[in-house]
């Protein structure tokens with residue numbers, strides 16, 4: 001057994017104010033806020049420590065693609081000032097250290113039960129409480145249930161024929177062994193060419209004897225341009241961190257980057273080329289900010305896509321390999337990847353690329369796999385095959401709302417939420433960065449903090465009024481889903497088979513899951529609900545709420561003193 005909660009006794013018949021599922025950054029902050037409200041909480045976590053995504057994704061090369069100074073909590077000035085990041089983009093071990101530091105600093109672990117999976121959660125309509133059961137025999141109740149299970153936490157390991165008889169280790173990037181894996185002198189097969197593969201392949205190739213990459217769809221990758229943290233830059237931000245964060249919240253993805261408001265078509269082709277070069281030199285996800293219409297106008301998008309394909313051709317020496325690595329879909333339609341030497345890795349004599357778009361992997365053998373009747377033998381196979389995004393982890397829990405309806409059934413044709421915060425028929429059940437909120441299209445940290453503060457504020461208001469339940473009105477939920485779809489359809493992002501639409505896994509409903517309207521517009525909608533005492537929700541039949549006392553996130557994007 002691991003070190004935490006390995007031998008604890010099950011907890012039964014204990015009543016909490018709130019049960020929280022997950023102790024990644026969402027669950028940790030939720031717990032902290034609940035304590036500040038004097039509410040009792042139990043958090044359940046499958047892993048043996050905090051960190052969520054950053055606990056599991058320990059593959060070589062894993063690092064954040066949002067600047068560390070922005071990918072961090074803003075709720076505590078003390079924390080903000082005392083923590084120093086060593087690089088512009090923090091690596092996974094450093095982010096996990098940060099999560100652990102937060103857990104220590106705020107003494108979070110004492111309310112978290114580790115190595116415990118929530119199996120069922122049922123709303124008991126007789127006393128308006130959630131009954132939660134775990135795989136460790138716990139059976140507890142909570143007035144509220146909060147899911148902080150993360151958006152990319154349910155690993156997708158495709159069921160290749162013969163996989164169970166394969167004798168070589170099969171690793172998944174999202175479930176990496178804690179002790180690490182030494183690739184020195186080994187023959188490695190890598191399946192997938194998404195962000196995880198693009199980050200890990202160059203690092204794996206440094207040690208391996210041979211690497212074969214199996215690619216179903218090529219991805220666009222932009223150089224990360226990571227660097228050691230510039231102390232002057234850090235000092236400058238820390239001198240005025242609140243304003244820096246506030247400004248970031250006015251941006252569509254809730255992080256700051258160089259953004260050009262012009263259309264790509266306003267510039268002549270040579271000017272545009274120079275402009276792209278400038279953004280390419282800067283690197284990172286901000287490359288998508290080169291013009292304002294890159295995801296709205298096909299012609300503008302074609303111009304940036306061709307620029308990047310040109311870069312691939314200029315780096316990759318073998319024209320056939322360069323061609324294979326060059327996507328022909330909309331630039332930025334799938335999540336943009338950032339890389340450090342990815343394309344160059346394919347110039348190495350021991351790295352090969354195999355196209356499995358037309359001829360998929362047929363089956364696994366005891367020592368490898370077969371594609372187009374050709375056999376490949378390996379010492380280890382790395383599946384960088386992604387996640388059942390946005391809903392995968394919730395699907396694994398039997399969540400039952402009113403009248404015996406399960407969330408999985410309700411979401412069978414795609415997730416249905418109001419503001420990504422709640423789903424009609426599931427009273428007092430909240431999702432942090434759930435589908436229908438900006439979540440994966442935003443900087444996850446402010447997205448989490450805004451959700452948690454909204455939820456915490458809602459608890460206070462309900463308590464003040466003595467209200468027992470809250471849930472969205474069906475009409476609000478339907479209207480919100482209509483709006484989420486409408487804005488998605490305006491974007492070129494909805495045009496390809498990405499995990500945003502669940503298309504990476506056969507059989508999943510094809511629905512654009514995150515809210516693409518931008519963080520500021522979303523914040524306005526959430527604030528409107530707070531201001532109108534939750535007009536879009538049903539509260540305990542007809543309980544009247546007092547007007548808001550303290551407003552957690554003002555429309556001027558400042559985080560006021562928490563209630």
Ligand code: NAP
Nearest residue numbers: 063064065158192193194195196216217335384385386504
């Ligand atoms: P992903 O983007 O979904 O990539 C999975 C890859 O596996 C794709 O290339 C996919 O091909 C391939 N694949 C899946 N099933 C396959 C099959 N049966 N046969 C062959 N290929 C198969 O997953 P990910 O790379 O783990 O990234 C997921 C998300 O996590 C990212 O988009 C990002 O939001 C986040 N992430 C961020 C970072 C970072 O830089 N901070 C790093 C890693 C992950 P298709 O494209 O054809 O489906």
